Amino acid sequence: MSDLVPLTTDHPGQVASATPPAPGRSRRLSDRWLAVGFISPALLLLLAMSVFPLLWALYLSFTDYSATRGGPAQFVWFENYTAILTSAQVHLRALTTLIYVVGAVTLQTVLGFAIAYLISRRTHGRGLLTTLFLVPMMLSPVVVGLFWRFMLDAQFGVINSMLGSLGLGQVEWLTRQQTALISLIVVDTWQWTPFIMLIALAGLTAVPKYLYEAASIDRASEWFRFRTITLPLVWPLLLIAVLFRAIEAFRLFDLVYILTSGGPGVSTETLSFHVYKVAFLGFNTGTASAYGILMVLVVIVLTQLYLRYLNKLKED
Amino acid sequence: MRYPQRRGRLSVPGRKVRLATAAMLVATAVAACGGGQDGSAPKAPATIPELTKDPLTLSFIWFDWPPAHALEAFANAEYTKQRPNVTIKVNTVPNANWHDAMFTQFAAHKTDFDIPILDSQHIGEAVTNGNILDITDFVKKNIDVKAYNPYLLAAYGQFPQAETGKRDENASLYGLPLLGDTWTMIYRKDLIGDKPPQTWDEMISVAEKCQADNPGVSGLAFHQANGSDAAAVTYNTVNGVYGGNLWDSKKRKIEGVLNDAAGQQAMDVLVNKMKPLTAKGSGNWFIDEVNAAVAQGKACIAFNWIAASGGLLDPKQSTLGATREQILEKLGFATLPSQKTNLVPLGGMGMHVSAYSPEAKQAEALNFMKWFEQADIQKKWAAAGGVPSRTDALESPEFLNAQPFNQVYTDSVPRMRDMWNVPEYARLVDIENTNVNAALNGAKTPKDALDDIAKEQQAVLNASNRKGGGGL
Known part of the structure; x- marks a missing residue:
């Protein structure tokens, strides 16, 4: 019995360090050094590819540095941040991004959950149906953007051709202010509804069957079962999917670049697209770094609030 | 028992790791800070340096459209007659990424192209940042400037910008015409x-x-x-x-x-x-x-x-x-x-020499430019589907008979106006x-x-x- 105690400790390193080195191993090559040796490559990669760029961007965000103009970076302290936060151009893009995120994520959640609910009730062909529904999610956003651009073309596109055969007029999907943002939301929904569906399906299949059986014995209606059993049990998982999608949608760039280039005018320019323009059209690296840091902060703050809500939900 | 051990574990390799990490961050920061330029364009030699006899690939960058493919085919067919060890590669990017593709590499002070084909309006940005060579002396010694409409020569190479229709002969030149257009x-x-x-x-x-x-x-x-x-x-x-x-x-x-x-x-x-x-x-x-x-x-x-x-x-x-x-x-x-x-x-583009290209390739690029601007080569370029800039080529039957719209270009040259x-x-x-x-x-x-x-x-x-x- 006494031999088993160290194995159950929650500090395996403590036990490992007490073990003498294997015969033939260099005395300098202790377990600690071995651990450091194994972790170092990944740690160095992380430092070089993630931590350093982030710290460097943070430093640049306080300067007027330009990647192409070169020369030393002059500190402007919070001038970049002040300019971004007070810019009407940025406010406009923030509003566009907000409308897009709310529209796309809401639509994806409703559709994704509805599809998952319908699939979960099927006994035959569920695997095949799930696989088919997942196909859009597996495609590259650039590919998706390009073929939707062709389909939505007002003159030659298949969507208007179908509308024409139904006796409806042509719609300028990508070149009118009212329809361009809707088109972006529809295309994003087409691609990412399967993600919500997948998470919701996992939640739905995990609901214990005996709850439904008990409800059936009590002659509970379909709606009552959905409202009191299905939804409360799936809701926390669904909210995590919504969180992932909201973060992704907040960073939207590729679909905008391919489908509308931010047009007409700047009416579909999202924050990410605007950062790209600031960074690469004028190479205002300092401003673009501050813009990027602010976007990261917004995501972190909103995520924290969201996670607190999720935890509260869990406790309740 | 636990507390001292954790401290001990961190104190031996941990301190060194942290020191090494900090040193790496500082070193990377210093490296990233370095390499800044004073922003003036370096000068190309007036005389073409000795060219290499080793195999060499001369790379261009342009956007993806028919003239880019025509240039690669034309240059590989004709230039290699004079320089058989050279292969011409015209790298193309989508039109919307053209500026970014060139200037992000310029920002890194390392280019995978030797001859950037810049829009006439990009010259100011590239010159101010010191990204392309000043070829004024090279042009004086190697190019017959009188063979061109002065404004064409100015539009594709001069900075500060030429007044519409004119060329400032005292201004510096940073490029030569590659493709005329309107x-x-x-x-x-x-x-x-x-x-x-x-x-x-x-x-x-x-x-x-x-x-x-x-x-x-x-x-x-x-x-x-x-x-x-x-x-x-x-x-x-x-x-x-x-x-x-x-x-x-x-x-x-x-x-x-x-x-x-x-x-x-x-x-x-x-x-x-x-x-x-x-x-x-x-x-x-x-x-x-x-x-x-x-x-x-x-x-x-x-x-x-x-x-x-x-x-x-x-x-x-x-x-x-x-x-x-x-x-x-x-x-x-x-x-x-x-x-x-x-x-x-005014459309079209000029060819320039990347300041970050190796010296052997810069020499080859200058040699290519000198070769390309010769009267007979300009006519061949016209016959191959290009739009030349030399006046004699623009008025040649090789150009005027090549396409039904070529006469439009020749007639339009005196009427051109550029942007900023x-x-x-x-x-x-x-x-x-x-x-x-x-x-x-x-x-x-x-x-x-x-x-x-x-x-x-x-x-x-x-x-x-x-x-x-x-x-x-």
Whole structure:
């Protein structure tokens, strides 16, 4: 019995360090050094590819540095941040991004959950149906953007051709202010509804069957079962999917670049697209770094609030 | 027991790891800080240095369009006769990424190309940042400058920018012409007759009548997209024709110049008279879409760059005829109509030498430029589908007989006007593109769009001394 105690400790390193080195191993090559040796490559990669760029961007965000103009970076302290936060151009893009995120994520959640609910009730062909529904999610956003651009073309596109055969007029999907943002939301929904569906399906299949059986014995209606059993049990998982999608949608760039280039005018320019323009059209690296840091902060703050809500939900 | 052990574990390798990490971060920061330049363009030697006899690949960068492929085929066929150890590679990127692809590499001070093909308006940005070689001395010693229309030589190489139609012989040169270009008017002879409209107003009324007489065919097709310089060139063209100015270059003044009465009239003509004659949903059209509309017989009159018009005569891409001759019975090419002025947009690009290319490749690049600008090579380039810049080549039968629209280019050379060739070009053109596109698609009124362009562009020019927030 006494031999088993160290194995159950929650500090395996403590036990490992007490073990003498294997015969033939260099005395300098202790377990600690071995651990450091194994972790170092990944740690160095992380430092070089993630931590350093982030710290460097943070430093640049306080300067007027330009990647192409070169020369030393002059500190402007919070001038970049002040300019971004007070810019009407940025406010406009923030509003566009907000409308897009709310529209796309809401639509994806409703559709994704509805599809998952319908699939979960099927006994035959569920695997095949799930696989088919997942196909859009597996495609590259650039590919998706390009073929939707062709389909939505007002003159030659298949969507208007179908509308024409139904006796409806042509719609300028990508070149009118009212329809361009809707088109972006529809295309994003087409691609990412399967993600919500997948998470919701996992939640739905995990609901214990005996709850439904008990409800059936009590002659509970379909709606009552959905409202009191299905939804409360799936809701926390669904909210995590919504969180992932909201973060992704907040960073939207590729679909905008391919489908509308931010047009007409700047009416579909999202924050990410605007950062790209600031960074690469004028190479205002300092401003673009501050813009990027602010976007990261917004995501972190909103995520924290969201996670607190999720935890509260869990406790309740 | 636990606490001291954890401290102990961190204290031995942990301290060293942290020290090493900190040292690495400092070293990387120092490396990233270093390499800054003072911003002046380095000079190319007047005489071409000795060329290598080892195999060498000379790389260009351009956007993906027919002239890029024609250049690679032409140079590999002809230049290798003189330099058999050299292979020419023309790397291409989508048009919308062209500027970014070049300038992000310039920013890294390391390029995978030796000869960047810059738009004439990119020169200012590249020169100011020291990204391309100053080839003034090289040109003086190796190029017959009198063989060119002075403005063409200036437009594709001079900085500070030349005044329209002139060249400052004391200014420095940073490039040489590679491909000339301008807009051509493409018109349907079978629908509007053999004689092209002579004035802009006449062109609009002819297009209006043609559209009314031919259901399913739109009166006009032109660039309206908000990417690249599409919508901006369209407005600038109409602005020039109606007597407007883009800016006062000496005073660096845009507000009050661009949006003066002539500018407002040009915007009104574009949005209220020309736009209604275009196809529904054409608000994001650029080169390919305009060509597609012409090839499918969906436009009476269209405007496009000459260098991109070759495909219109390919029966495989056209519904207008089964042979080139049949297509030419229906399609005509003419210089742009005039109105208050006869200005046309300057297109085309020059070739430059990357300041970050190895010396052997810079020497080869200079040798290529010298070879390319010879009279007989320019004529061969014309025959291969290129648009040359030497006057003798422009007037040669090799060029004039190669394509039906080549005469349009030769006739247009004295009428050309360029945009702003300043380091802030990329931002200026984006402001103009997005606002003209907004006006064309009903997102802004013409007046608001033009006033916004003038105000925002002026702010960009004035922001050179601004601290923080540049680029918004």
